[in-house]
Structure formats: C-alpha cells, structure tokens
Amino acid sequence: MEEENYLKNIKKGQKVEILTKSKKLVTGYVEELASRTEFHRHGIMVMLTNRQVGRVQRILSDLPESKLIPIIKKGETYNIEFKKDILWSINYTEIQIKESKSYELHTFRHKASKIIIAKSICALLNSQGGNLLIGIQENRSQNKEDEIIGIEPDLERLKLQGKAEGLDAYKRMIIDDIIRPYFPPKIYNHLIDFIKFEFEEIDKKIILNISVSRSASPIFLNLEGKKMFMIRTDTQSRQIENEELVDYCMKRFRS
Template sequence: MKVTILTSKKKYSTGIVEEFGTRNAFSEEGIMVRLKNGDIGRVKKIILSEPELNERISAEIKNLIKGGENFRTEFKAEVLWSVVYNPIQLKESKSLEIREYGTRASKVIIAKSIAALLNSDGGNLIIGVKENKEKKSFEILGIDEDMKRAREPDADSYKRIIIDEIIKAFFPPKIFHHLNDYISFEFATIEEKTVCWIKIKKSDSRVFLKINDKEIFMIRVDSENRTLEGEKLVDYCIKKWGGR
C-alpha cells in the first residue's frame, strides 16, 4: 500500500507501507506506520496506483452510464467534431448550431451543457458516450479519435482545449479564475477507449454564457438543457439565488 505520512518532525513522506503500528497507535490523527524508506508517521493520504485509480473511476463512470441521462447526468460523443468542417459542409449542414456558430458549434454545445449544470444542481458531463437509439441504450465511443484533433493527441491537451477554448472563451471570468471551485476532470480507459468525465458543482450565483456578443442562460430540466429568457429567467434567478 502506498501512502503519504506526516512524521514526528512535521514533514510529509510518501512510500510503501512496511509495518503498521500497534493498536494503541491508532487515533483520529491517522494510523501509525513505518515506510520501506524507514520513515515513521501517521497516514494522511492513501495513494492509489494508476491501474487502481483507473479501475475506480471506470466503475463510477459505468454506473453513471448505466443510469442513463437525467437531471444531473449528460453524455456527449465528442467536443471537437465541428472544427474540421470545411466551407461546403458548413453551408450544407442542417444543424442549427452549425449555421449559427460555424466550426465552433461543438464547443458551444459543450459550453451550454456545462452552464446548464452550473445553473441547476451540478452534475456530470461524460464525453465519449453516444446513444444507440435502436437498442435504446448508451455505448462507449471513446474520445480517442476526437483527441487527434487537438494539438497533441493526449488527455492533457484535450482538457486544456476545454478549459481555454470553452470555459475561458464563453464563461464569466470567475468560473475560469476559480475553476477548481466549480469544475474538475477525470479521464479513464474503459474497454480500451478513453472517456472524459467532467464533474460540475452547482454555482453560487447565476452563470451567463457570452457567445457572439449575446448573453445566454442555460438550465437543466429533466434530461434536457433549456435556454431561459425574460420573466422566466428573472423568476428562476430570484428563486435560485435571491439577490445574488
């Protein structure tokens, strides 16, 4: 077992546990252990190996997929599908998002999903999952092909695109500057396919997207995202946040 301990000299040390302390060594401050490097201290953090961590995250994602889309969970196949559209494809597309936002359409769709969860009760956006309408179920597609559209085909670059080209581009500065207060990312390999799990906390104040110089307010209703305007928007904000 790999852990991080706090020694009697108030220094942190990380390593493999060689020996556990006696019963009277147990306390609310952590279990007393000796590491293979010789350091002795109380356990402050248990560190999972990469395979163990992937297994844990994969199990959580599978449970969310099994539960289907709902008020707190949404699935998307890709983030970057529209960036490769050429002028002819853009012109011939019947997608309302493509017509309005062009090659940015797929990023705008992700932005709306994140904003809807922020303005509701928070939840999960899982990328790399698509609906199989014939089987009436969801299946893991993976983002491996989508990642190839990034500057570097890896999870870090993919995450950076979501942060810089979606969060920073369309959201209020407070979301970008305090990202960890609202959004976190997990990547896992399931069935040899990479899946991106975006965990979203509910916002402590209303969040408007700004796209093409227009402010857009999204909420989650059942398993759908909806735009609110006018009186409905005002009423929702008053009930949700009061005067904030």
C-alpha cells in the same frame, strides 16, 4: 511467457499476489508501479495499498468496475449528460455546414461543437450541478444502451491541428477554448471551485468526466457578444430568457 512479467499488464487497482524481498507471498491491490522496465523475468515490482513491496507473481483479478459504469448504464438524467466528442465541427466543410440542420453549426460554424459543450456546462452550473461525460454516444432507441466510444477521435483531431498532444493538452484545450472565452472571469479564475476534470479508462477507451458544481449565482455565457442563460430540464439543456429567466433566478438564487 507470463503476463505478470510485463509492465503493460499491471495496473493500479488490480488484485495481485507478490513475492516480497523476505520471500513472503502477499496478496493485495496495486497502489504504485515501482518497475521502469517493460519486462522483468521475475515479475514487475509494485507497492500494494497495504504498503508491501514485491514482484508480481500472479494477477488475481482485473481492475475493479469503474464508478462511471452504473451512471452510463442508467443513461442521461437531470444532472448527467453525455456527449460523443468536443471537436466534431472543426473540420466541417462549407457544404456540410450549409446542408446541416444544426442551429449551432449555422450560427457558430467551426466553433459549434465547443459552444455546445459550453452550453451543457453552463446548464449544470445554473441547475443543481452534475456530470458531463465526453466519449459516450447516446442511443435514443429504448432498446439500445448508450455506447462507450472514448475521446480518442478527439485526441486524433487535436494532433492533426498541430497542437500539443495527450490528455493534459485535451484538458487545456477545454479550459482555453471553452471556459475562458465563453464564461465569466470568476469561473476561469476559480475553476477548481466549479469544474473538475477526470479521465478514466473503460473497456480500453478513455472517458472524460467533467464534474460541475452548483453555482450560488447566475452564470451567463458570452457567445459572440450575446448573453445566454442555460438550465437543465429533465434530460435536456436549454436556454431561457425574459420572464421565464427572471422567475427562474428569483426561485433558484434567492438568499
């Protein structure tokens, strides 16, 4: 059995050789999958980026390296932050909450993991913008690379909650459970101007890249009635207040 005969083996971006209807062999990169069946004995039908259409005869290369790979290898920076998941706290028991040393867990309980994500997004908005990658386990040891674990554990948690499943539902959860309740209305109402979501598969694991734009005005979180202002300092997101907050805003948001 040949791999080019199975739909599951053909992906956008792959370099392939196709046989057109005019019986001409053409090499190029897959732009669209035209076949609906899982198997075809003459090869899966595709359209290439050069607009040629035909059945795949040979797969010449796997997908090109993800643009996120160099970012992940470089590690966290002033405008890049990694988070393993978003829903880790929703199933914590009372004993786990009590024994935890996490301020967020003691204060916000099962909402803690979502509020941590809100703080990270807010910090990027108030700094120079950047990217929050979900599905990356940060390894603090200098001898180990950060680990790609994917958002699949979160997708399973979402499923167990009895809510809608899939990537669209995951994105909707972030908007409805994090952006809408904790950010000012202008962020939610003009979301595309500030925050973009992109899912990408790396090593057969799904990563969510949340791209955050630099805000032209201060953004305060509303956490259980308390206003909070976050910024990025080196590789950390942190809260500032009082004189430090006034000084920062005068310098960062001056006309």
